[in-house]
Amino acid sequence: MIPIELELEAFGPYAERTQISFEQFQENGLFLICGDTGSGKTTIFDAIAFALYDTASGETRKMETLHSDYVEAKKCSEVRLLFSHKGERYQVIRSFNGKRKNEAVLEEEKKEGLTGRKAVNERIREILGLDYQQFKQISMIAQGEFLNLLLAKSEVRSEIFRRVFDTGLYKRLAEVLKSKAVHLREEEKLRKEREHQLMSGLEEELEKEFKKEDESWQIPEEIEKILEKKIEELKEEEKRQKGVEKEEETNKAEILKALEQIKTINRDFQQLEDLQEILKREKERKREFAQKEKELDKRKRGALYIKPVLERYEEKKTALETEEIRYREICGRQKAQKQNTGKLRQEQKEAEQNKRKYEKIQCLKAECLEIETEYKKLNILCALQTEKEKLQEQLKTEIREAKQAVVEYETEKEKFFCAQAGILAKALKEGAPCPVCGSVLHPRPAVVLGEVLTQEELKEKERKKKQLEEKRQRTMQTFLQLEKEVEKSTKEVSVNPNFFWKEVHAKLEQTGQKRNQKEIKIRELEQDVKKEVRDSETIQKEWIENLEKEAGILKEKEICKEQIEALKAEKKACQMKLRAAVKEQNFKSEKEARLFCEKQEKLLGLEQEIADYKKRLHKLLGQIKILEKTLLGQKKQSEEEKQKKLEQTEQNLEKIRLELREIYKRISFYEKTLEQLKKLWEESEKTRKERLALLSLSDTASGTLAGKPKVSFERYVQSAYFEQIVVEANQRLEQMTDGRYELLVEETGTNKKSQSGLDLQVYDYHTGKVRSVRSLSGGESFQAALSLALGVSGVISQFAGGICIETLFIDEGFGSLDEQSLELAVDTLRQLSGQGCMIGIISHVKELKEQIFHRIEIKKGQKGSQILTVV
Numbered sequence: 001m002i003p004i005e006l007e008l009e010a011f012g013p014y015a016e017r018t019q020i021s022f023e024q025f026q027e028n029g030l031f032l033i034c035g036d037t038g039s040g041k042t043t044i045f046d047a048i049a050f051a052l053y054d055t056a057s058g059e060t061r062k063m064e065t066l067h068s069d070y071v072e073a074k075k076c077s078e079v080r081l082l083f084s085h086k087g088e089r090y091q092v093i094r095s096f097n098g099k100r101k102n103e104a105v106l107e108e109e110k111k112e113g114l115t116g117r118k119a120v121n122e123r124i125r126e127i128l129g130l131d132y133q134q135f136k137q138i139s140m141i142a143q144g145e146f147l148n149l150l151l152a153k154s155e156v157r158s159e160i161f162r163r164v165f166d167t168g169l170y171k172r173l174a175e176v177l178k179s180k181a182v183h184l185r186e187e188e189k190l191r192k193e194r195e196h197q198l199m200s201g202l203e204e205e206l207e208k209e210f211k212k213e214d215e216s217w218q219i220p221e222e223i224e225k226i227l228e229k230k231i232e233e234l235k236e237e238e239k240r241q242k243g244v245e246k247e248e249e250t251n252k253a254e255i256l257k258a259l260e261q262i263k264t265i266n267r268d269f270q271q272l273e274d275l276q277e278i279l280k281r282e283k284e285r286k287r288e289f290a291q292k293e294k295e296l297d298k299r300k301r302g303a304l305y306i307k308p309v310l311e312r313y314e315e316k317k318t319a320l321e322t323e324e325i326r327y328r329e330i331c332g333r334q335k336a337q338k339q340n341t342g343k344l345r346q347e348q349k350e351a352e353q354n355k356r357k358y359e360k361i362q363c364l365k366a367e368c369l370e371i372e373t374e375y376k377k378l379n380i381l382c383a384l385q386t387e388k389e390k391l392q393e394q395l396k397t398e399i400r401e402a403k404q405a406v407v408e409y410e411t412e413k414e415k416f417f418c419a420q421a422g423i424l425a426k427a428l429k430e431g432a433p434c435p436v437c438g439s440v441l442h443p444r445p446a447v448v449l450g451e452v453l454t455q456e457e458l459k460e461k462e463r464k465k466k467q468l469e470e471k472r473q474r475t476m477q478t479f480l481q482l483e484k485e486v487e488k489s490t491k492e493v494s495v496n497p498n499f500f501w502k503e504v505h506a507k508l509e510q511t512g513q514k515r516n517q518k519e520i521k522i523r524e525l526e527q528d529v530k531k532e533v534r535d536s537e538t539i540q541k542e543w544i545e546n547l548e549k550e551a552g553i554l555k556e557k558e559i560c561k562e563q564i565e566a567l568k569a570e571k572k573a574c575q576m577k578l579r580a581a582v583k584e585q586n587f588k589s590e591k592e593a594r595l596f597c598e599k600q601e602k603l604l605g606l607e608q609e610i611a612d613y614k615k616r617l618h619k620l621l622g623q624i625k626i627l628e629k630t631l632l633g634q635k636k637q638s639e640e641e642k643q644k645k646l647e648q649t650e651q652n653l654e655k656i657r658l659e660l661r662e663i664y665k666r667i668s669f670y671e672k673t674l675e676q677l678k679k680l681w682e683e684s685e686k687t688r689k690e691r692l693a694l695l696s697l698s699d700t701a702s703g704t705l706a707g708k709p710k711v712s713f714e715r716y717v718q719s720a721y722f723e724q725i726v727v728e729a730n731q732r733l734e735q736m737t738d739g740r741y742e743l744l745v746e747e748t749g750t751n752k753k754s755q756s757g758l759d760l761q762v763y764d765y766h767t768g769k770v771r772s773v774r775s776l777s778g779g780e781s782f783q784a785a786l787s788l789a790l791g792v793s794g795v796i797s798q799f800a801g802g803i804c805i806e807t808l809f810i811d812e813g814f815g816s817l818d819e820q821s822l823e824l825a826v827d828t829l830r831q832l833s834g835q836g837c838m839i840g841i842i843s844h845v846k847e848l849k850e851q852i853f854h855r856i857e858i859k860k861g862q863k864g865s866q867i868l869t870v871v
Contacts, residue, residue: 001128001139002026002806002838003048004089007080012043015070015864020044020856024869026838028854030830033842035858040865041842044856045140045809051081051092052124053132054102054117067097070864085127085806092120130163139793140809150773150785154715154758161718161758165796170714174702181698184687191680198673198680227674231667238663245656252649259642269636272627279620282613289613292606301585306593309581313574320567327560330553337550344543351539361525368518375511381489382508388486391479398472405465412453412461419452715758719745721795722758729784729791736783736824740765743773743784779817783825786810790828793837811842819847826851 002022009017025031033041046056046066056066067077078095091107104120107113114120125131130139152160162168425445428434453461578590587593702712711719726743733741746759760773762784776784793808814822826848829839841848849855857868 001052001083001085003081003083005080005082006044006047006051008043008047008078010068010071010075010077011047011079012066012068013038013040013070013860013865014043015068018865018867020867021869022838025840025854029837030826030839030852031841031854031856032848032852033840033856033858034844034849035865036860037844039858039860041844041858042811045811045840045842047079048081048809049132049135049140051079051094052128053135054094054104054121055132068864073097090127092124094120133160139807140811150760150781150788157722157758158715158718161721162714165718165721167714167717167721170717171712174698174713177694177698178702181694184690184694188684188687191684194676194680198677223677224674227670231670231674234663234667234670238660238667241656241660241663245653245660248649248653248656252646252653255642255646255649259639259646262637262639262642265631265634266636266639268627268631269634272624272631275620275624275627279617279624282617282620285613289610292610305581305585306578306587309574309578310593313571313578316567316571316574320564320571323560323564323567327557327564330557330560334550334553334557337546337553341543341546341550344539344546348539348543357525361522364518364522364525368515368522371511371515371518375508375515377489378508378511381486384482384486384489388479388482391475391482395472395475395479398468398475402465402468402472405461405468409458409461409465412458415452416455416458718758725788725791725795726760727791728794729787732790732828733784733787735828736787736821737780738820738824741776741780741784743788744770779821782814782817783821786825787828807838807840809840809842814841814843814845814848822847823851 004021004023006020006022007017008014008020022031033044035041043066049056050066056062067073074097076095076097078093080091080093082089082091084090089109093105093107094102096102102117103115104117105113105115106120106123114123128135162171424435428445433439582590582593585593700713723745726745730742733743742763742765744761744763746761761770762773762776763770773781773784789808789810814825817825822845829841841852855869859866859868
């Protein structure tokens, strides 16, 4: 990452918009940021860190403190950083206010821009390949933190190198190997647990075959032999028990056959007793069915001789009742028809009265229409007269204005022509000839008296005069036209022009009164007129139709009366025939005869009931005869003895079957157990070699192999990079310390459990001893830390394709160096900057200003700090 341009506003001591261009430092590479204490030197590094990672450059500096105190709290602090990375340019803009409300925007050359803190932060990390902590360790040595990289623990360095050199692949490989080894170990553990569960069910059987102290029962081959032997023994026992079961089933079948025969005989005896009892009850009902046969005879005679006569009689009776009802209904219609005829006569009279009233209303409406027409003409005449009077007044005003305009124009015109000599005199010059007389002497030139209009103003007066005259003529024309219309309307309504308004108002009042009187009379007549009354012609037509209907009803009444007399005679004849039939069939009364004629469906039911009774008696006698013949010489037997034998046989069978189920269960258990054990042994044997190989590989890649150095595969690769970094760092450190110190990679870890390979020591050529880097003095520590940072930068440039360290920022630390060490450090940095790396130094050490000519000088003032660039 190479900064190109930085812009700050309301950020730290920079109240106004301040811009810094770094392009001028790219050729030389090394530049110094200097200024008074508190002027804002470190704030420049804060702004770069904030633009890239949304935080300040040092751990002790919080973002809340970077909002400028020289501006209002509500004003937003803003930082804009334009930088290049791997040949592409990027611009990031961030802002925040006193409430820490942050906004971020990232613009790229080949992609769409991003907004939002989270999205911008992730994209910056993706572009640079470093997070904030790693950037601080490698590219920006902040104030008070320059020893962090030198004194960092192995775990911290490992995390940095993982991101910088992309060694996470080796860590993931170790994790995959470990995961697979753990998976196989867990599978083997589960197999052992399953084997133990299966073996626990066989402990009793195995203890019978082996002694407790004999361990051969744990050998798979021995267990297999024992289980196969047990299965064979159980199959022999199964065969024997099946033979016993077959004998018992034969015995059971014989007992069941004998028991079924006894049950059949006993059932037949019981059935015979039941049938004899039923026969007894049926014979007791014989008298009842004799009575029912008599009833059936009466019902048959009633149906044959009484029912036809009775039906004929009922038919005539019903017809007579129907005709009598119809006769009453005809009489009712006749009465209603007469009433309707009377109503029509009354309605005819009302219709004639309405017709006369309606004709009178139409005459009154015609008169009202004539009055209304006259009233409208009077109103139109009033409007025309009013308009005429208005135009008359308007005409007077326009005539007066036109006359005044003519007077003004003529007056001004005369003044204009009189003043022409004075106007020409104004242009005369001594010695120049007069345009009128030609004299070159002008002793008494004419003078313009008063104000005189110009020729343009005079023309404007003339135009105005013409406009007023044209307007007057138009108004006069309209007035004359209106006057003719008023004269015509006055003649139509017979009004004397000399007394116009008096006669018009009188006529309007008189016409209005007439109109009101007529309208009142119309309303009174309309209220008297009945709306629902029809016209007389319709009523007359309906009245004639009504008379015709009345005649038809009278004729229908006479016919109905004749039919009633005929039906009465027929009914009487049918009644005489019915009485003769009742007497002839020996019924006590007509009522009894009617009773046996009703509900003829009961006749069929009674016939069926008697037939069923006779059929049942015949069937019972037949069944009893068959059973007596079948049971001849037989007797009832007891079922208890045979039942006991059957129960004993079933108990024996159940016992045998329980033993067989237990045998089946044990055979199935031993077979399944043996099958599962074989499967587990086969799986364990198949995965044994793979499991051991993976365990060894996993322990090697994770650095946990017993008796070997605690170096993981990833740490081994990182150590190789670290050794290269130390080689690069020692080249700078040797120059800065004049060959006294050399950094060494510590081969062993700090303890037996920790990983080794990334810890540092220092060799002192003056004493010939190796010691901890923590034992170096302040200045020596700065030299070592700076050398290490430069070594990291150099190795990254060689190996880390995804990460490019093109800029290094150093904040303070030079104050701890003596004059010679300072000069050596600057020479080292200058050599590095000549290799294409931009290096920025923040320091207040005066000697640096003498050695570094490219500077950013900062001046602080009462309204904030200002920047001066020196190249």
